[in-house]
Amino acid sequence: MTMDFEIAAIFRWVHVVAGVAWIGLLYYFNLVQVPALAAAAGDQGGPGGAGITKYVAPRALLWFRWSALVTWLAGAALLGGSFTEAFALQPAYAAIGIGAWLGTIMLFNVWGLIWPNQKKILGMVSATDEEKVRARRVAFLASRTNTMLSIPMLFFMVNGLTHKALIGL
């Protein structure tokens, strides 16, 4: 099913802009913030990581989770009438369908695993020390899983809907 070029262009534009914010913040967490907090914790007599936890992490998480949702919604809108074919991995849409599945799993990880556990870690909801230790591990592994999934997700996303370059269709 075809969509007006202008409408598709707007959905694609929003999808990419929000996706840059989402994946950019995901890479920030994994490449910068997590190692920085570990270094701060090990730096005896240093300033510690409380400033990052209090002022940076909540803002980063706010933009992270909402840009994830906007990315997914704009992507779903861009698929339009081909949404079902893509998720059913019909041959003409299989490549973008794999990308869409990976993006959907990543969205679930953000809202279902990372954000609920980060609320415990950051003290936004009450949790015992034991629950915080477990929450830290779950949030970390969900974030690392998303970083891993982002690699094939971007490969399948950026090769175009019909994927002539990729699989010769």
Next chain:
Amino acid sequence: MKNPLDSILGTIISGIVLTIILYVFLKNFIVAGV
């Protein structure tokens, strides 16, 4: 066995391996008969 996701390098290598697996799956099982 150590979890590869505990290191950045392990995460990136896992992502590349998964990309290759999914590409082979796509090319040989989904679009092979098209």
